[in-house]
Amino acid sequence: MATTPLPPAVQATQPPAVGASDGLPPPPGTDMTGICFRDQLWLNSYPLDRNLVFDYFALSPFYDWSCNNEQLRSRSIHPLDLSQLTKMTGTEYALSEVMEPHLFVIRKQKRDGPEKVIPMLTYYILDGSIYQAPQLANVFAARIGRALYHISKAFNTAASKLENIGCADAENEDSSSELNITKETVDLKELKRVDHILASLQRKLAPAPAPPPFPEGYAPPASETEKGPDDQQASEQQPPLDPIIDQGPAKRMKY
Structure with missing residues (x-):
């Protein structure tokens, strides 16, 4: 990866913090989601691409000056050179996603080895404004x-x-009861109309066929009207027979 020269505006914005023993600003806080950084002068002077986006990010209060990327910058090496960052251990920044020139996602992580990193925080640059992702x-x-x-x-x-x-x-209970009574009333016109429909259907149906004649030698039983008064009194005096108890053992149900 080619080395990107540090812009003069970035060199002028790195004064040592007051009261810092090593001459570096204090590390940024872990929760800085309530602030936003934007340097319109820098954006008017330099293009915002993958080569210069880290230099623009270093101007913000989200930047940790004790990271490994700053050591690479001091040796005139591009701060996002992965071939150099994998040889170091400690806190570093990596460019995660890029959609030039509108969106850049930078991930802060702790490197314990060439292939072992622990994500810490995420920042994104949206149209020149830098935010910390929650x-x-x-x-x-x-x-x-x-x-x-x-x-x-x-x-x-x-x-x-x-x-x-x-x-x-509760207020309309009386009125609702009256409505229910009116709903339950029978409509005489509707009843007559249904009777008329049923009568017309009955007239359209064919008459029922006559019953078949009795077989030869069969005498139909006499009806109750043909019986004499003595027979009717005798039948009325006899109590009804129990179908199981009084009909004899031959007619009982066998289990």
Whole structure:
């Protein structure tokens, strides 16, 4: 990777911090999501691309001057040269994603070996403005808190409406009962119309066929009207027979 010369504007914006024993500013805080950095003068002077984006990031308060990238800058090596960063251990910055010239994602990580890194924080440069990305736990906590707020508000609104509905039902109980009575009344016109339809259908149907004749030698039983008064009295005096007990053992059900 070719070495990128440090712009003069960047060299002039690295004064040692007051009270620092090693001449470096104090390390940035872990939670700086509430601030934003933008240097319009630098953006008007230099192009914002993958070669100069780290120099622009070094101007912001998110930059840690004790990182390995700063050591590479002091030796006139490009601060994002992975071939040099993999040989070092400690805190470093790496360019994660690039969409020139609008979006640059820079990840702060701790390197313990050539292939072992531990992510710490993430920053992104959006159209020249530098922000710190919130941590995933903070995002989940904010989303869950917002969801609980809306759910609680919805339950309160539903409870208030149910109370209003209960009061309205108590007030309109008499009127609703009258409406139910009127709904249950029979409509005579509708009843006559249904009877007319059934009668017309019955006229259209063919008459029922005559019953088949009795076989030869079969005498139909006499009806109750043909019986004499003595027979009717005798039948009325006899108690009804039990189908199981009084019909004899031959007619009982066998199990």
